[in-house]
Amino acid sequence: MDNDGMMRWFRSYWAEEDTWFYFEVDADGWVTRQVELQGPLERPVAAASLVEWEAAQRRGTLAHYEATFGATAEVAVHEWDAHEPQDLTAAQFEAVWLTARATCQAKARARSTHGA
Template sequence: MRHWFRSYWTEEDTWFYFEVDADGWVARQVELQGPLGKPVAAACLAEWQAAQQVGTLAEYEATFGATAESPVQEWDGHEPHVLTLNEFETVWLTARAACRAGGRNRSTDGA
């Protein structure tokens, strides 16, 4: 069963929005940075894996970023705020559109 939550990381001034599967792996992830909530990432694990398989991973990451590489159970120190699917989808669709339009903050690539 999937669940959705967000978490604020003060050190990066970033809201992280997650869709997580039953095993704790991030299926989709959005990162909104700074006081204006600029999209830094809006990545999907399945898309990331497909891009890796066909050799377009660099292009995918330049546009959408990447998802977390460890299950959320392994993270410490960040209080999750539960979201509904609709709340997550609203943020997801807005961030994806911004990333597609080139609105992603490219200066944070590789982070």
């Protein structure tokens, strides 16, 4: 199912959380993938996929998934207030996505080896 033509990519900054949110949204405005980069170093704190999140929910592994990758927004983009989206290309989003995923996976591995 290749619906890239229907997808949009953008980022938006929330000053109160000092966080950049990167979004991939479908034609209806629902977030399909989301990355969160926090603080002055833009440290990845989330890189969640809606499809994976739903699969984890069905498998009963949601807590583990959210601990590793976070979650996607649960309201459609057009319902958000006061965000000023900056458009991205698919390639720009993908580069941030891959880096953030790797960071989240490394943090999860570190947690499991330290028993935390």
